[in-house]
Amino acid sequence: MKLQDCVAxxxxxxxGIGRAIALALAAEGAKxxxxxxxxxxxxxxxxxxxxxxxxxxxxxxxxxASADQVTALVKSTLERFGKVDILVNNAGITRDKLLxxxxxxxxxxxxxxxxxxxxxxxxxLAPHFLKQRxxxxxxxGSVIGKVGAAGQVNYSASKSGLVGLTKSLAKEMxxxxxxxxxxxxxxxxxxxxxxxKPEQIESVTKMVPxxxxxxxxxxxKVVAFLCSPDASYIHGEVISIDGGLFM
Ligand code: NAP
Numbered sequence: 001m002k003l004q005d006c007v008a009x010x011x012x013x014x015x016g017i018g019r020a021i022a023l024a025l026a027a028e029g030a031k032x033x034x035x036x037x038x039x040x041x042x043x044x045x046x047x048x049x050x051x052x053x054x055x056x057x058x059x060x061x062x063x064x065a066s067a068d069q070v071t072a073l074v075k076s077t078l079e080r081f082g083k084v085d086i087l088v089n090n091a092g093i094t095r096d097k098l099l100x101x102x103x104x105x106x107x108x109x110x111x112x113x114x115x116x117x118x119x120x121x122x123x124x125l126a127p128h129f130l131k132q133r134x135x136x137x138x139x140x141g142s143v144i145g146k147v148g149a150a151g152q153v154n155y156s157a158s159k160s161g162l163v164g165l166t167k168s169l170a171k172e173m174x175x176x177x178x179x180x181x182x183x184x185x186x187x188x189x190x191x192x193x194x195x196x197k198p199e200q201i202e203s204v205t206k207m208v209p210x211x212x213x214x215x216x217x218x219x220x221k222v223v224a225f226l227c228s229p230d231a232s233y234i235h236g237e238v239i240s241i242d243g244g245l246f247m
Contacts, residue, residue, distance in 0.1 A: 003085075004028075006030040007030065007077070008085065010022045010088040011121060014042035017219050020217050020219065021088055021224070022046055022057070026057060027224075028227075032047075033057070034047055035061075036061055060076050064118075065120070074125055083128075085136065087122065088137075089122070092140065093114065102153065115157075115158040119165065122169060126173070129173070135177075136180075139182040140182070140183055142156075142184055143240065145184060181231075181234060181236065183222055183240075185218075186214055186245040208242070209243060209247075219241050226239065
């Protein structure tokens, strides 16, 4: 167990990649805060699964785009567990549209959740990590933040922004033993990609050298490694988990 006694907040952990990350960190012994925004039942199921496997977890509702709700999330976590060691900024949404049809609201919704949400979480936890002189932050980016995609200027900008946030924060906080990294998943089978039509899946799969989509577990295993002491000298990196899509 490589994360024994660690406390981890995973944002958007009721479903998809966040759920897999929560379970993977719990399997390494971490106590988990399963953050959710709307999916209360799913988040409670994740908690039940972790507890059934002998771990410790609680579900806490918070919209990561709201400063007040993020403050409450961190406060409730500290009240329950007394500390935080790991933050995984996983919460994310898409509002895909070609630029000419994209509204300001589409732009704001995606940037507020994907990028400002990560900013609010790191800003709220930073004083705690700096005082503690330790911490691990993982930002869940995307291959789309590296290569762009038609119909995703908002999503792509948010994920590129996370790369800048990751690298700048790594430079700011490294000397205080706070490690900051990002992962950049490719196409992963979750509800987010379930909206793709079969022909879109086929054409995406053809672009992936490994010739298949990834699973949430593929991402979660890498995140668990990056959180562990095995990755103690990896800092400011963006690790692709995309079957070779971007290289
Ligand atoms: P998903 O199945 O749609 O899950 C999205 C998660 O984000 C849900 O748990 C959702 O919680 C949470 N969330 C959304 N808005 C939130 C908010 N304002 N506050 C708190 N939580 C919020 O998507 P996924 O595929 O697992 O994606 C997870 C992350 O991986 C995202 O950042 C996504 O951009 C990234 N990613 C995914 C892929 C892919 O192919 N699937 C590829 C690259 C990167 P609620 O249900 O409670 O709202």
